[in-house]
Amino acid sequence: MVPVTLDPPRRRLRATMLTSMSTSLHHRAVEHLGTRIVGGALPTGHVMLAEHLEDELNVSRSVVREAVRVLQSLGLVETIKRVGIRVLPAHRWNPFDPLVIRWRLAGEGRGAQLRSLAELRSAVEPVAAELAAGNAPESLRQELVGISLAMKEAGDAGDMPRFLDLDIRFHALVLSGSGNEMFANLIGQVTETLTGRTVHGLMPEHPQKQALQWHMDVAHAIDAGDGALARDAAAKIMRQTIAELSPSWDDQPRVFVPVSKN
Amino acid sequence: MVPVTLDPPRRRLRATMLTSMSTSLHHRAVEHLGTRIVGGALPTGHVMLAEHLEDELNVSRSVVREAVRVLQSLGLVETIKRVGIRVLPAHRWNPFDPLVIRWRLAGEGRGAQLRSLAELRSAVEPVAAELAAGNAPESLRQELVGISLAMKEAGDAGDMPRFLDLDIRFHALVLSGSGNEMFANLIGQVTETLTGRTVHGLMPEHPQKQALQWHMDVAHAIDAGDGALARDAAAKIMRQTIAELSPSWDDQPRVFVPVSKN
DNA sequence: GAGTTTTGATGTCAGCACACATCGGTGTCA
DNA sequence: TGACACCGATGTGTGCTGACATCAAAACTC
Numbered sequence: 323m324v325p326v327t328l329d330p331p332r333r334r335l336r337a338t339m340l341t342s343m344s345t346s347l348h349h350r351a352v353e354h355l356g357t358r359i360v361g362g363a364l365p366t367g368h369v370m371l372a373e374h375l376e377d378e379l380n381v382s383r384s385v386v387r388e389a390v391r392v393l394q395s396l397g398l399v400e401t402i403k404r405v406g407i408r409v410l411p412a413h414r415w416n417p418f419d420p421l422v423i424r425w426r427l428a429g430e431g432r433g434a435q436l437r438s439l440a441e442l443r444s445a446v447e448p449v450a451a452e453l454a455a456g457n458a459p460e461s462l463r464q465e466l467v468g469i470s471l472a473m474k475e476a477g478d479a480g481d482m483p484r485f486l487d488l489d490i491r492f493h494a495l496v497l498s499g500s501g502n503e504m505f506a507n508l509i510g511q512v513t514e515t516l517t518g519r520t521v522h523g524l525m526p527e528h529p530q531k532q533a534l535q536w537h538m539d540v541a542h543a544i545d546a547g548d549g550a551l552a553r554d555a556a557a558k559i560m561r562q563t564i565a566e567l568s569p570s571w572d573d574q575p576r577v578f579v580p581v582s583k584n
Numbered sequence: 585m586v587p588v589t590l591d592p593p594r595r596r597l598r599a600t601m602l603t604s605m606s607t608s609l610h611h612r613a614v615e616h617l618g619t620r621i622v623g624g625a626l627p628t629g630h631v632m633l634a635e636h637l638e639d640e641l642n643v644s645r646s647v648v649r650e651a652v653r654v655l656q657s658l659g660l661v662e663t664i665k666r667v668g669i670r671v672l673p674a675h676r677w678n679p680f681d682p683l684v685i686r687w688r689l690a691g692e693g694r695g696a697q698l699r700s701l702a703e704l705r706s707a708v709e710p711v712a713a714e715l716a717a718g719n720a721p722e723s724l725r726q727e728l729v730g731i732s733l734a735m736k737e738a739g740d741a742g743d744m745p746r747f748l749d750l751d752i753r754f755h756a757l758v759l760s761g762s763g764n765e766m767f768a769n770l771i772g773q774v775t776e777t778l779t780g781r782t783v784h785g786l787m788p789e790h791p792q793k794q795a796l797q798w799h800m801d802v803a804h805a806i807d808a809g810d811g812a813l814a815r816d817a818a819a820k821i822m823r824q825t826i827a828e829l830s831p832s833w834d835d836q837p838r839v840f841v842p843v844s845k846n
Numbered sequence: 847g848a849g850t851t852t853t854g855a856t857g858t859c860a861g862c863a864c865a866c867a868t869c870g871g872t873g874t875c876a
Numbered sequence: 877t878g879a880c881a882c883c884g885a886t887g888t889g890t891g892c893t894g895a896c897a898t899c900a901a902a903a904c905t906c
Contacts, residue, residue, distance in 0.1 A: 420678070
């Protein structure tokens with residue numbers, strides 16, 4: 323439909339795009355370019371022309387420019403006068419941005435991304451538990467104890483869906499209870515790894531008895547205000563988690579970003 | 585309609601803007617809005633109109649729109665049809681974005697931001713040292729040993745500027761040597777806290793003898809591939825660092841982000 | 847009160863003027 | 877003749893603007 327004007331100056335036929343509509347053009351453009359860059363379809367150094375992107379995405383210049391500006395702020399591309407839009411090397415990307423993380427998890431960088439997140443968790447959660455023991459509000463401590471008990475119950479009963487829910491909430495509460503905004507911001511990523519682990523069948527059928535105990539240890543230590551104990555118990559959980567997951571990324575090469583001489 | 589002339593529809597006089605020019609309008613707009621939001625001048629929930637921003641910044645719609653899109657991707661604002669551009673609460677901001685961090689350090693959130701960064705460092709650096717012991721390339725290990733020795737030299741000699749440079753490079757190498765992209769990405773923030781500590785006179789005149797030894801311990805442990813030793817030595821450095829700095833943020837209230845019920 | 851219309855803001859488009867790197871041609875000098 | 881500096885043409889990002897589309901809040905009608 324909309325054949326109103328035969329072969330208009332631009333042969334772009336926006337009206338015939340029957341898909342989408344759910345999300346804005348801007349959102350789609352960011353998503354399209356982001357996934358292709360992070361996924362590796364557009365290699366480092368690849369140069370695109372804004373006009374070319376207009377045609378490719380069937381959108382106008384404003385949409386392309388706003389999308390490019392966002393990708394620029396994520397460190398995915400840079401714009402150079404008289405040259406075009408250039409894809410930046412991966413070490414320039416902001417590895418903490420939720421969009422970048424999501425795109426990496428969806429593409430070929432999935433293994434390396436999961437490893438990075440797991441290592442970050444293993445670093446942060448023990449410290450978060452320690453801080454929570456010192457700072458968390460009373461209600462949070464009590465909920466934590468309650469959840470750890472419910473986790474044991476669900477674990478012993480083999481109710482894995484319920485266990486997963488509780489597990490997610492447990493770790494979210496620890497991160498939140500630290501009172502550190504950066505730690506709390508990792509809740510989303512942690513949730514992602516926990517669900518991913520279950521979805522991809524990397525979880526044992528029953529949670530380890532030890533792990534259940536460690537979760538209770540963390541909760542009770544936080545409740546009692548014992549930071550060192552909370553930290554050590556959380557560290558044990560993390561060590562076991564890494565041990566469970568590491569086979570899935572053993573083949574991923576590590577990247578060592580050069581440190582500038584200044 | 586729209587009486588064409590009559591009292592210039594826009595009294596914007598862009599041409600008279602004799603200042604700036606060094607940076608793009610887009611950059612300035614992002615910076616202006618970002619600092620005012622993060623700095624607290626524009627409170628949570630505050631609603632702006634795009635047109636109003638055009639007048640305020642003396643720029644066109646494209647510049648405002650592109651800037652707003654970037655701020656949106658940082659979680660600082662949301663745009664709502666028929667309402668305007670609304671400032672989001674702080675817990676929606678991306679606390680890992682370099683722009684957000686810089687704006688917080690420049691504004692009233694400085695103390696809380698420094699604490700967050702220090703706690704993040706204290707969590708990450710020991711794990712990074714442990715990973716570096718297992719993964720870092722040979723050349724990096726050797727440079728690390730050399731730097732730790734030079735640090736001791738500069739420290740004993742009381743050459744603080746040189747010590748600061750070496751200190752920064754030392755911690756950057758540890759983070760880089762971990763082979764974890766997220767850790768490596770924290771180099772900039774760590775550098776910021778290290779220089780800030782010196783600039784604000786929070787450093788002792790001579791580095792602690794212990795700290796010098798710990799740095800050497802970390803370097804030698806990484807060089808020898810002893811992860812546990814590297815981790816523990818790095819943890820000691822971090823404990824001392826936190827102890828030195830914590831007085832400067834003791835009065836900052838902690839914020840506990842609520843955890844959604846799902 | 848429920849449904850409908852109006853209104854006002856963002857979303858999107860396309861054309862223009864400008865700034866400015868890059869490239870290639872031209873001129874000068876050795 | 878060859879090397880080098882200059883300079884203008886070209887193309888592309890940057891910025892501005894008017895017009896229209898879209899959509900949700902608010903006002904209105906019944």
